[in-house]
Amino acid sequence: MKFTETNLKGSYVIDIEKKGDNRGFFARAFCQNEFKKHGLSPTIVQGNIAFSKKKGTMRGMHFQYPPAAETKLVRCTRGKILDIIIDLRPESNTFLDHFSVELSEDNYRALYVPERYAHGYQVLEDNTETSYQVGEFYTPSTEGGLPFDDPQFNLSWPIEVTELSEKDSQWETFDKIKDELIQRMSI
Numbered sequence: 001m002k003f004t005e006t007n008l009k010g011s012y013v014i015d016i017e018k019k020g021d022n023r024g025f026f027a028r029a030f031c032q033n034e035f036k037k038h039g040l041s042p043t044i045v046q047g048n049i050a051f052s053k054k055k056g057t058m059r060g061m062h063f064q065y066p067p068a069a070e071t072k073l074v075r076c077t078r079g080k081i082l083d084i085i086i087d088l089r090p091e092s093n094t095f096l097d098h099f100s101v102e103l104s105e106d107n108y109r110a111l112y113v114p115e116r117y118a119h120g121y122q123v124l125e126d127n128t129e130t131s132y133q134v135g136e137f138y139t140p141s142t143e144g145g146l147p148f149d150d151p152q153f154n155l156s157w158p159i160e161v162t163e164l165s166e167k168d169s170q171w172e173t174f175d176k177i178k179d180e181l182i183q184r185m186s187i
């Protein structure tokens with residue numbers, strides 16, 4: 001696996017290294033030892049699949065507050081997404097900066113999202129499937145979110161938004177939750 005740290009410390013784009021033969025290829029997609037060597041948490045407690053029917057569908061921006069903050073290892077196993085993360089660690093030099101990357105069935109790319117980051121993505125093709133492993137149990141009582149179009153972040157989504165959950169249409173903007181977020185994200 002090839003680990004490339006993004007502009008946001010601790011978050012990584014992970015590419016596979018294919019071993020091809022007459023049948024196709026083989027590639028390692030996760031390894032506890034390699035994760036540890038690069039300083040990534042190797043803990044996985046749940047694995048999730050999300051299927052989105054329609055191009056333009058938006059999911060995010062989501063996070064869990066400590067003590068249930070979670071790492072995510074995100075992959076797009078069918079179709080294509082534009083994935084964006086926002087650094088919500090108050091002590092970080094890149095607090096409130098974001099990073100975006102395209103993940104697709106063709107590029108086999110994964111994104112490792114550290115704890116205390118917001119995460120979201122837009123689906124770029126019909127019938128897109130994401131598959132991701134998380135480092136903490138789903139804990140709805142600690143769930144938080146920000147609007148995908150929060151003016152604070154000026155995120156650049158490539159296409160028109162066609163579908164959004166009710167929950168994701170109701171997150172308060174960063175401006176409104178700033179104090180609470182900084183307090184709860186401080187460790």
Ligand SMILES: Cc1cn([C@H]2C[C@H](O)[C@@H](COP(=O)(O)OP(=O)(O)O[C@H]3O[C@@H](C)C(=O)[C@@H](O)[C@H]3O)O2)c(=O)[nH]c1=O
Pocket residue numbers: 048050059060061062063072119120121138165167
């Ligand atoms: C995330 C999650 C949801 N659910 C349930 C709650 C609800 O009934 C249904 C759909 O949940 P949501 O609307 O939150 O699903 P979704 O909007 O796809 O949520 C996901 O979005 C991306 C961007 C992330 O980063 C993920 O961590 C996760 O928050 O599934 C679980 O049972 N376990 C889980 O881990």
